Amino acid sequence: xxxxxxxxxxxxxxxxxxxxxxxxxxxxxxxxxxxxxxxxxxxxxxxxxxxxxxxxxxxxxxxxxxxxxxxxxxxxxxxxxxxxxxxxxxxxxxxxxxxxxxxxxxxxxxxxxxxxxxxxxxxxxxxxxxxxxxxxxxxxxxxxxxxxxxxxxxxxxxxxxxxxxxxxxxxxxxxxxxxxxxxxxxxxxxxxxxxxxxxxxxxxxxxxxxxxxxxxxxxxxxxxxxxxxxxxxxxxxxxxxxxxxxxxxxxxxxxxxxxxxxxxxxxxxxxxxxxxxxxxxxxx
Amino acid sequence: xxxxxxxxxxxxxxxxxxxxxxxxxxxxxxxxxxxxxxxxxxxxxxxxxxxxxxxxxxxxxxxxxxxxxxxxxxxxxxxxxxxxxxxxxxxxxxxxxxxxxxxxxxxxxxxxxxxxxxxxxxxxxxxxxxxxxxxxxxxxxxxxxxxxxxxxxxxxxxxxxxxxxxxxxxxxxxxxxxxxxxxxxxxxxxxxxxxxxxxxxxxxxxxxxxxxxxxxxxxxxxxxxxxxxxxxxxxxxxxxxxxxxxxxxxxxxxxxxxxxxxxxxxxxxxxxxxxxxxxxxxxxxxxxxxxxxxxxxxxxxxxxxxxxxxxxxxxxxxxxxxxxxxxxxxxxxxxxxxxxxxxxxxxxxxxxxxxxxxxxxxxxxxxxxxxxxxxxxxxxxxxxxxxxxxxxxxxxxxxxxxxxxxxxxxxxxxxxxxxxxxxxxxxxxxxxxxxxxxxxxx
Numbered sequence: 216x217x218x219x220x221x222x223x224x225x226x227x228x229x230x231x232x233x234x235x236x237x238x239x240x241x242x243x244x245x246x247x248x249x250x251x252x253x254x255x256x257x258x259x260x261x262x263x264x265x266x267x268x269x270x271x272x273x274x275x276x277x278x279x280x281x282x283x284x285x286x287x288x289x290x291x292x293x294x295x296x297x298x299x300x301x302x303x304x305x306x307x308x309x310x311x312x313x314x315x316x317x318x319x320x321x322x323x324x325x326x327x328x329x330x331x332x333x334x335x336x337x338x339x340x341x342x343x344x345x346x347x348x349x350x351x352x353x354x355x356x357x358x359x360x361x362x363x364x365x366x367x368x369x370x371x372x373x374x375x376x377x378x379x380x381x382x383x384x385x386x387x388x389x390x391x392x393x394x395x396x397x398x399x400x401x402x403x404x405x406x407x408x409x410x411x412x413x414x415x416x417x418x419x420x421x422x423x424x425x426x427x428x429x430x431x432x433x434x435x436x437x438x439x440x441x442x443x444x445x446x447x448x449x450x451x452x453x454x455x456x457x458x459x460x461x462x463x464x465x466x467x468x469x470x471x472x473x474x475x476x477x478x479x480x481x482x483x484x485x486x487x488x489x490x491x492x493x494x495x496x497x498x499x
Numbered sequence: 500x501x502x503x504x505x506x507x508x509x510x511x512x513x514x515x516x517x518x519x520x521x522x523x524x525x526x527x528x529x530x531x532x533x534x535x536x537x538x539x540x541x542x543x544x545x546x547x548x549x550x551x552x553x554x555x556x557x558x559x560x561x562x563x564x565x566x567x568x569x570x571x572x573x574x575x576x577x578x579x580x581x582x583x584x585x586x587x588x589x590x591x592x593x594x595x596x597x598x599x600x601x602x603x604x605x606x607x608x609x610x611x612x613x614x615x616x617x618x619x620x621x622x623x624x625x626x627x628x629x630x631x632x633x634x635x636x637x638x639x640x641x642x643x644x645x646x647x648x649x650x651x652x653x654x655x656x657x658x659x660x661x662x663x664x665x666x667x668x669x670x671x672x673x674x675x676x677x678x679x680x681x682x683x684x685x686x687x688x689x690x691x692x693x694x695x696x697x698x699x700x701x702x703x704x705x706x707x708x709x710x711x712x713x714x715x716x717x718x719x720x721x722x723x724x725x726x727x728x729x730x731x732x733x734x735x736x737x738x739x740x741x742x743x744x745x746x747x748x749x750x751x752x753x754x755x756x757x758x759x760x761x762x763x764x765x766x767x768x769x770x771x772x773x774x775x776x777x778x779x780x781x782x783x784x785x786x787x788x789x790x791x792x793x794x795x796x797x798x799x800x801x802x803x804x805x806x807x808x809x810x811x812x813x814x815x816x817x818x819x820x821x822x823x824x825x826x827x828x829x830x831x832x833x834x835x836x837x838x839x840x841x842x843x844x845x846x847x848x849x850x851x852x853x854x855x856x857x858x859x860x861x862x863x864x865x866x867x868x869x870x871x872x873x874x875x876x877x878x879x880x881x882x883x884x885x886x887x888x889x890x891x892x893x894x895x896x897x898x899x900x901x902x903x904x905x906x907x908x909x910x911x912x913x914x915x916x917x918x919x920x921x922x923x924x925x926x927x928x929x930x931x932x933x934x935x936x937x938x939x940x941x
Contacts, residue, residue: 263768266761285742291738316837390784444803
């Protein structure tokens with residue numbers, strides 16, 4: 216079944232197609248000149264994209280109006296093929312499909328089993344040990360990301376300072392947020408007396424949900440919000456989670472003020488920072 | 500003139516038996532069949548642009564100071580990887596165009612795959628004998644997701660580093676082996692500098708090889724089984740009716756390729772995407788707000804936003820709350836997609852040679868309804884990833900937005916499913932009876 220379009224229509228369409236190809240070629244040349252002269256992203260996009268688009272139009276026009284169009288028919292099953300192809304043609308029913316599925320299941324399961332065995336044998340890094348500690352410790356001075364130490368009288372209410380241990384500003388696990396709140400409004404759990412001198416309190420900056428830096432401080436309501444998934448922590452109540460997907464409070468860094476007025480840590484975080492994990496209780 | 504050229508080529512090629520067989524291959528035509536082709540061509544464009552980018556990208560975490568042409572970052576400390584990306588964006592000829600075309604192509608690639616997957620699902624083209632090809636296709640989808648993640652994370656900017664951190668935390672949340680696996684895969688307690696070369700080799704070598712291999716298998720099975728077709732006059736189970744490969748189909752498909760390339764280049768030139776110079780180089784503690792992953796990962800983010808904080812403790816061990824909307828949801832999604840031919844393939848319909856005629860969604864109201872509901876579910880999760888941005892626009896805190904989405908994610912999927920079911924039944928009842936398929940010859 217073959218269509219025979221009008222001869223003149225075909226001729227006109229052919230001219231249109233060639234004109235489109237020609238215009239596309241010109242645009243491509245323009246693109247080349249633009250690149251040679253240094254380039255500019257938007258113009259590059261317009262010229263090259265335009266060239267490609269004109270060629271596309273030409274091809275589609277050619278397909279519809281110029282090239283002879285025949286609806287065709289072919290048999291689906293022309294006869295048996297050599298083996299792997301015959302098996303594939305039948306959808307791998309005999310072994311291909313099961314093999315494929317088996318592979319998809321076996322690889323992750325196998326990886327998990329190998330990981331489990333290696334871990335139980337103690338081969339490889341002690342991932343849990345690494346989580347017990349950060350670079351903080353008793354007497355370590357509090358510094359800003361650029362390394363300058365922080366004095367107690369430099370911390371003003373309503374602001375939040377990102378802090379690191381002195382000498383460890385590249386330790387992602389040690390990042391913390393520093394605040395000054397009214398000391399009489401601070402409600403810390405028992406046993407933490409003296410860890411927030413003058414209302415200056417510090418919490419780990421690693422969200423206990425999935426570890427994003429908790430960067431949004433709403434001073435008017437004394438809340439810390441994590442920008443990733445909206446975990447919200449109460450600054451006055453030891454950063455306990457009050458909304459969102461976090462389940463644990465941000466660990467509090469105990470602080471003290473030294474004789475010269477600089478802030479120092481009184482110890483490391485009392486529990487692991489960041490997201491929870493299988494051995495969490497053992498690491499605490 | 501063009502026709503004479505085409506005729507001459509046809510006769511020339513027709514003399515060679517292999518070529519004649521290829522020329523006479525028939526392709527059924529329907530607009531929805533273009534989705535798979537669009538995915539294939541996006542992949543080709545990704546490889547082409549990717550090769551250019553790989554000439555200039557430096558997968559090194561070594562810290563350097565920037566003294567290049569982008570003023571605001573001059574004097575800043577950054578990894579070589581990030582600096583090479585800045586150079587690509589500002590100093591390499593057509594570098595920013597190619598970077599943005601590459602990134603847009605990745606977004607379109609996954610969108611085309613998802614569109615193609617839905618088409619295959621709703622028309623029953625996953626049924627016998629195409630179950631294997633369905634599973635190859637599902638693998639391609641997840642490989643594409645992984646490749647995209649590796650690609651945008653290896654640039655070492657603040658935004659993608661947050662994504663790596665989340666990946667690390669999600670991996671650690673897996674019971675028993677999670678902590679250990681995350682430490683090994685990501686190079687420590689947090690994703691370290693070692694990640695950059697690992698992501699690079701995964702993105703540039705391992706994943707593309709797997710993708711190319713599976714695409715080859717996908718196309719081979721398609722070629723052997725021949726494409727499915729919608730029922731119609733003259734169309735039976737044992738034939739294929741459509742356009743011949745040469746000359747018409749060749750022109751059509753080349754036209755699609757050039758149109759897609761044109762679209763991607765226009766997007767790449769005119770619509771900014773992944774402006775890493777605005778995010779800044781990764782540094783410990785650096786963060787910003789309005790953090791979103793690329794669209795095809797947003798469903799995971801949305802799950803992490805909406806799931807309330809519920810840790811599970813078992814005999815002194817913890818299954819942290821993010822395990823459920825994280826690794827468990829991902830695993831469930833993967834398993835569900837692979838299992839489609841087993842769940843939805845109907846035994847009673849089995850014809851000896853398998854089916855090659857497609858069904859319209861209205862003919863399978865339950866499948867259509869379930870698909871619609873599942874799409875609604877992942878759709879709500881995807882939108883919920885932007886809860887903070889939405890809260891800002893609406894001028895509320897994040898809590899009401901999150902609660903609204905929690906209600907929506909439970910209520911919308913069944914509602915959408917019901918509507919889809921009713922619509923399918925209504926459409927099926929009112930259609931004119933179609934010409935019966937002729938039975939198989941024996």
